[in-house]
Amino acid sequence: MWRAMLTVSALELRTRLRDGTAIVIALVVPVTLATLFGLALGGDDPPLRATVGFVDLDGGEFPASVRREVTAAEELKGSVTLRDLPSGGEARRALDADEIGAAIIFPAGFTRSVGAGEGGDVTVLTSPRSPLAGVVAGAVVDRISAVVDARTLAVRAALLAGVPGERVKELVERNGAAGPALTLTGDPLAGGKVDLAVYYGSGMAALFAFFVVGASFRSLLTERKLGTLDRMRAGPLAAWVPVAGKAVVGFALAMVSVCATWVSGTLIFGSSWGDPLAVLAVLTAHVLAAAAITMLVAARVKTDAQADGVIMVISFVMAFLGGSLVPLHSLPGVLQAVALLTPNGWTATALAELAGSGASVAAVMGPIGVLLAIALGAGGLAVLGLRKGMLL
Amino acid sequence: MTAALSCGGLGKRYGDLVAVHDVGFSIAPGQAYGLLGPNGAGKTTTISMLVGLLRPDTGTVLVGGVDLAREPLRAKSRIGYVPQEIALYPELTGRENLRFFGRLFGLPRRALATRIAEVLDLIGLADRADTKLGTYSGGMKRRINIGAALLHRPEVLILDEPTVGVDPQSRKAILEGLERLVGDGMALLYTSHYMEEVERVCDRVAIIDHGRIVADGTRRELVSLVGGADTVELVLDGDVEAACAKLRAVEGVAEAVRTGAASVRLMADGGRYLLPSLITAVEGHATVTATQVIEPDLEATFLHLTGTTLRD
Numbered sequence: 125m126w127r128a129m130l131t132v133s134a135l136e137l138r139t140r141l142r143d144g145t146a147i148v149i150a151l152v153v154p155v156t157l158a159t160l161f162g163l164a165l166g167g168d169d170p171p172l173r174a175t176v177g178f179v180d181l182d183g184g185e186f187p188a189s190v191r192r193e194v195t196a197a198e199e200l201k202g203s204v205t206l207r208d209l210p211s212g213g214e215a216r217r218a219l220d221a222d223e224i225g226a227a228i229i230f231p232a233g234f235t236r237s238v239g240a241g242e243g244g245d246v247t248v249l250t251s252p253r254s255p256l257a258g259v260v261a262g263a264v265v266d267r268i269s270a271v272v273d274a275r276t277l278a279v280r281a282a283l284l285a286g287v288p289g290e291r292v293k294e295l296v297e298r299n300g301a302a303g304p305a306l307t308l309t310g311d312p313l314a315g316g317k318v319d320l321a322v323y324y325g326s327g328m329a330a331l332f333a334f335f336v337v338g339a340s341f342r343s344l345l346t347e348r349k350l351g352t353l354d355r356m357r358a359g360p361l362a363a364w365v366p367v368a369g370k371a372v373v374g375f376a377l378a379m380v381s382v383c384a385t386w387v388s389g390t391l392i393f394g395s396s397w398g399d400p401l402a403v404l405a406v407l408t409a410h411v412l413a414a415a416a417i418t419m420l421v422a423a424r425v426k427t428d429a430q431a432d433g434v435i436m437v438i439s440f441v442m443a444f445l446g447g448s449l450v451p452l453h454s455l456p457g458v459l460q461a462v463a464l465l466t467p468n469g470w471t472a473t474a475l476a477e478l479a480g481s482g483a484s485v486a487a488v489m490g491p492i493g494v495l496l497a498i499a500l501g502a503g504g505l506a507v508l509g510l511r512k513g514m515l516l
Numbered sequence: 517m518t519a520a521l522s523c524g525g526l527g528k529r530y531g532d533l534v535a536v537h538d539v540g541f542s543i544a545p546g547q548a549y550g551l552l553g554p555n556g557a558g559k560t561t562t563i564s565m566l567v568g569l570l571r572p573d574t575g576t577v578l579v580g581g582v583d584l585a586r587e588p589l590r591a592k593s594r595i596g597y598v599p600q601e602i603a604l605y606p607e608l609t610g611r612e613n614l615r616f617f618g619r620l621f622g623l624p625r626r627a628l629a630t631r632i633a634e635v636l637d638l639i640g641l642a643d644r645a646d647t648k649l650g651t652y653s654g655g656m657k658r659r660i661n662i663g664a665a666l667l668h669r670p671e672v673l674i675l676d677e678p679t680v681g682v683d684p685q686s687r688k689a690i691l692e693g694l695e696r697l698v699g700d701g702m703a704l705l706y707t708s709h710y711m712e713e714v715e716r717v718c719d720r721v722a723i724i725d726h727g728r729i730v731a732d733g734t735r736r737e738l739v740s741l742v743g744g745a746d747t748v749e750l751v752l753d754g755d756v757e758a759a760c761a762k763l764r765a766v767e768g769v770a771e772a773v774r775t776g777a778a779s780v781r782l783m784a785d786g787g788r789y790l791l792p793s794l795i796t797a798v799e800g801h802a803t804v805t806a807t808q809v810i811e812p813d814l815e816a817t818f819l820h821l822t823g824t825t826l827r828d
Binding site: 127128131132135139142350351352354355356357358359360361362365 | 567568569589590592593595597599600601602603604605607616617619620621622664665668
């Protein structure tokens with residue numbers, strides 16, 4: 125059966141290469157558009173503004189020092205605002221409502237615990253919708269962790285050496301282990317910057333993935349019109365062979381398309397999309413979701429011409445709402461929420477997170493999971509529709 | 517002997533519409549079986565169920581004794597299906613089309629080239645095999661359409677209107693080729709609008725109407741169903757509809773069907789002797805300008821059983 129599937133794939137690939145759709149739609153157009161958008165609009169960073177929630181349940185020196193430092197840091201002026209919140213629950217609510225982009229929560233007794241050499245945990249809440257705030261909060265907490273670790277180690281060493289408890293604090297601070305004073309080194313915003321060329325490049329990649337993979341499922345309807353699909357289905361081969369043969373080619377061409385757009389953007393503009401493995405994982409999940417959605421379209425329409433129209437409309441609507449044509453941060457709040465109803469929205473969010481923070485694949489497992497869920501849901505419905513429409 | 521193709525109790529409904537009801541027949545190896553019916557009679561639905569494109573609501577299909585529902589791949593490997601439309605790729609050459617379907621149907625790569633050459637010889641297109649299908653005439657495309665179904669040496673060939681839109685030369689070549697295949701032992705299921713083709717190629721014919729087989733037998737058996745009824749063709753000048761009604765009322769006329777703007781076809785016992793009565797019957801409504809009396813044949817049987825002409 126695999127040989128039969130490869131036979132279908134080979135013909136599909138040959139047809140796509142012969143009629144030029146593989147080269148034009150998968151490579152020329154997305155790379156050209158991404159480059160033009162990048163040249164015209166890239167280079168400038170999106171507006172860097174973020175509000176970080178600040179929950180101080182401790183009331184001690186540590187939170188106070190952090191507040192002083194963040195407020196005084198030159199790099200953060202005009203960009204980052206701290207908002208005091210009464211509790212962790214309120215911080216989560218504000219984060220879900222996009223009122224804040226991240227939150228730092230100091231638990232009760234934090235300062236005392238660190239002072240006693242017992243260490244302490246600071247909670248950080250982040251949202252993929254505001255990578256900048258997440259980066260700032262992360263930078264602050266990283267610094268806190270370093271201070272806490274140093275302080276805890278020094279206190280334990282002093283206690284082990286037999287220094288009386290009441291003298292430990294004075295001894296430790298006099299000998300250089302930093303106290304609650306916090307210093308932000310470097311530019312904590314550096315990781316939060318995303319070149320607009322990356323936004324537009326990834327947007328074009330996400331948009332054209334639909335067209336490229338959709339063309340293969342559209343050709344299934346062309347085959348039905350030609351009668352060749354019925355000839356295949358009447359032959360001694362499993363029903364899934366024609367669909368799978370075309371799906372493989374559509375998926376492969378779409379992967380080539382998104383990767384070519386990614387590589388060209390990186391080479392032309394020198395801007396990184398983030399950890400390559402994570403980017404590849406996100407793009408793969410996006411192409412799977414696009415494949416399932418376009419397969420669902422092919423399963424529901426009657427003709428290949430209808431499929432063309434519907435796939436075009438769906439692709440552009442999802443691209444616009446999902447931040448592929450206009451960066452998500454430029455959309456009104458309502459549309460930013462609507463974006464998460466589209467695979468493009470999750471893809472844009474994940475790629476912005478990767479490009480902005482330099483995070484690894486673990487940071488975007490959520491969006492990848494959602495994209496795979498979309499692929500499974502739409503794919504399942506598509507299979508039912510294909511059976512009903514005598515395509516499978 | 518195991519039948520090359522047999523079906524029994526085949527049924528298919530679409531909501532309230534009964535497309536096929538209790539259809540059954542059997543085709544032995546080396547036998548050509550014709551399926552005749554007017555448009556919408558259920559021929560294509562029946563064929564779709566026989567080749568596994570449609571799942572029947574009721575009934576079974578056995579291909580060389582293999583149950584199509586239980587072992588679809590094994591059963592389908594014994595069927596060659598020639599769809600009504602030219603189900604080929606116009607951008608490929610004739611040989612490339614055959615190569616594609618040969619590979620798809622599992623022919624080993626080395627044997628495939630030889631088999632393609634055999635099939636091209638059989639359909640008489642060896643010299644045009646390497647030009648694009650889009651440049652072929654309708655008849656040549658039809659021949660490749662049949663050739664693609666022969667590649668895997670099926671035991672039964674199912675043809676759905678294989679000569680529609682074909683020039684006389686290609687039709688002759690196709691029919692001769694089919695006769696050779698049947699002579700070599702292949703079973704054939706054949707549907708066509710051309711009665712003379714069915715009469716020439718098929719040993720046995722089933723007439724299907726409103727989803728049911730209304731008659732099944734050899735040509736002789738079917739013609740005998742009409743009894744002594746002749747077909748009488750009349751050309752009229754005047755109110756043809758009113759004249760047709762009058763003709764139905766003439767004693768001895770079993771059927772009267774309008775077949776054109778000025779023509780009527782009748783089934784009548786002793787039609788030749790009935791002519792004076794027929795001419796008199798239409799007086800006042802129309803004038804008979806031409807007559808033709810045809811002895812009973814398969815077409816007459818078809819008209820008798822279905823009340824329509826085959827091309828209606």
